[in-house]
Amino acid sequence: MQDISVALRDHLAIAHVAYHWVDSAGDQYGCGTYSIAWQERYIDQNYVRIDPVVSGCYQRFHPVDWKQLDWSSKATRAFQTESIEYGIGNQGFSVPVRGPNGQFALFTVNHSCDDAMWETFTETHRRELILIAHYLNEKALEFEPSRTPDIAQALSPREVDAMTLLAIGYNRAQVADTLSISEHTLRVYIESARFKLGALNTTHAVARALTRGLIVV
Amino acid sequence: MQDISVALRDHLAIAHVAYHWVDSAGDQYGCGTYSIAWQERYIDQNYVRIDPVVSGCYQRFHPVDWKQLDWSSKATRAFQTESIEYGIGNQGFSVPVRGPNGQFALFTVNHSCDDAMWETFTETHRRELILIAHYLNEKALEFEPSRTPDIAQALSPREVDAMTLLAIGYNRAQVADTLSISEHTLRVYIESARFKLGALNTTHAVARALTRGLIVV
DNA sequence: TTTCAACTCCCCCAAAATAGTGAGGGCACC
DNA sequence: GGTGCCCTCACTATTTTGGGGGAGTTGAAA
Known part of the structure; x- marks a missing residue:
């Protein structure tokens, strides 16, 4: 998966790509081109709780530009500042992927550039990015079949x-x-x-x- | 919306198409070519509670053929029998659509034919059906802007x-x-x-x- | 015919959650 | 320098849930 991430990033000519899975047990799982330091920091601080990309995408069906998200709360702004320090870039675009039993994953691309350039990029590659998100999710399920959720027992x-x-x-x-x-x-x-x-x-x-x-x- | 449904059905040359929205307040909303009798029956009996299409699609990201669903429980089988009596058809294919704050809608096509023919149809039109689902959902939101959910207030x-x-x-x-x-x-x-x-x-x-x-x- | 799942009703009592009040320190934004 | 949000801690009384029993009906499946 890591190789896929790197190849993707190079192909798209951007700073970062990442696939991020949030398990129904609260576990996380993923791959991407973020620095190890940021990944560790993210896990360590349990940033999934406050990451507006996670909560924002969880609330949307369509892909979302990070600018559309709500970064207004104090904790959120601190998170944003820190993520930029870790080299994530000032632009982000995430595609939510959902599956059975609350399966939820995100495919994200990042870059550092101005808004106009980023908009051109995302508009141009929108369909491609959606397809990549689905493809990555399928691959992730192949590699981690244990994460395929149980069949939910029906209630009367x-x-x-x-x-x-x-x-x-x-x-x-x-x-x-x-x-x-x-x-x-x-x-x-x-x-x-x-x-x-x-x-x-x-x-x-x-x-x-x-x-x-x-x-x- | 009703016109769209009829046009769609005729275009696809199948028995039924339907768009079904399930509100976060439990309200329902939709359009389609099902008989009035069935629609009333469905609402009256609050079948959304037990409809395996609803619960099954709610658990899936990808479109789903009704044959893949779990029809094993007693209530479910009774529901299935009754739906066939009401002329829904023995085949179904539903595309889930999700949005913010638990927005959840379904686009469904139905027909009466054998499994092989249905599979050919759904395989052939899969992409088209997905696009239609999204298009219908966007239209529905246009017509019912009040259903656009509030922005969720962040928690600390x-x-x-x-x-x-x-x-x-x-x-x-x-x-x-x-x-x-x-x-x-x-x-x-x-x-x-x-x-x-x-x-x-x-x-x-x-x-x-x-x-x-x-x-x- | 038996079996089984779903639905309905009842008692007692312990444990947990909620309502209604408080208070104080830290930190950021205007 | 006030205003507001976030974090932390406390008391008392009431309401709501949970755990432990048990029992009877229906209707469909095996």
């Missing part, structure tokens, strides 16, 4: 109801009332959903149901 | 930590311990995150943080 309709209503903020009494069942019955559903999802508590169960796409909120 | 790093750990099933004591802060302090984070997310309780806050991409679990 009532369990889906319960999880869905809990996910929109109802408490047990409200959910039971909405579903016109007793709170005791509701608890049975919540517990069986928890069990099926291997969740430790209700919040965990709802989070898993969401990331596994078992409920839509 | 500590709030992200808290939400993330809660989403993986930790209770408050464990989270506080993991973050090496007092449980009292943790509560402040959870409450401020709840406030920022407009959430009614912790489960709701975690669900929103997840669907808005503010945390990655």
Whole structure:
């Protein structure tokens, strides 16, 4: 994968390319042409938490220019400043890639140049970059088949109801009332959903149901 | 939109096409060539909860043939039988479309034919169908600009930590311990995150943080 | 026919989360 | 030099969840 990254970068004649996978367990995985120092720093500081590229792309279907992201918060600006110090470049363009069970990956290209030049580049190569993102993601799955997610165990309709209503903020009494069942019955559903999802508590169960796409909120 | 659907169907020479949007509030919206009876039935029975096309596509990045989906549960099979009775056809192919804040839509084509013929059709038109899905989604957003999601308010790093750990099933004591802060302090984070997310309780806050991409679990 | 999954209902009690108040230091931006 | 956000810590009381039991119906599959 590393070789692919370097070849890609040279082919595109830009500063950096990177593929970044964020696992549903919080693990990270990837390849790219960033310096080791930056990679270590990123992991060490757990920057995935505050990286607006990650959260911004997670919220989008389409590729995104880093200029479109929200860099306004304090932590975010500090992160940006630091990333530039580490030679990432002042321009960035990332393509989100999604898969089953919350699989989420990013393909990013970086460079140092003015806005006009960068826009020309991204406009010209937009389709190509999207295809590369998909190709890289497929390759990554080939190399790491263990990361192919398990088939999500289906929930029963009532369990889906319960999880869905809990996910929109109802408490047990409200959910039971909405579903016109007793709170005791509701608890049975919540517990069986928890069990099926291997969740430790209700919040965990709802989070898993969401990331596994078992409920839509 | 309805005109577009009909034109599309005729152009593709198949039984049905449909665009189906599932809102983050649980609302649905769409257009297509399904019979009114089926649409009403679908809404009335809240079939979005159990429709394996919805949940299956929600879990996938790539377009999906309905044959690849899991139709094994009882409720699912009943749903399938009924959909065929309503003239949906025995073949289906859906393209998921995603956007910010859990925006999720589906573009589906249906027909009645044997597997080989359907495979030929979908293979031949795969790229076209993907493009149509994106095009329809953009059109839908034009017609319903109110559905363009709000910009997600960022959480502070500590709030992200808290939400993330809660989403993986930790209770408050464990989270506080993991973050090496007092449980009292943790509560402040959870409450401020709840406030920022407009959430009614912790489960709701975690669900929103997840669907808005503010945390990655 | 049995078996099994899904759905429904009930009790008791311990544990956890939430509401409503506080307070103080640090740091950045205007 | 105020204003606001972020981080940290504290108390009390109430509400909500969770764990441990158990029991009965339906309907579809084996």
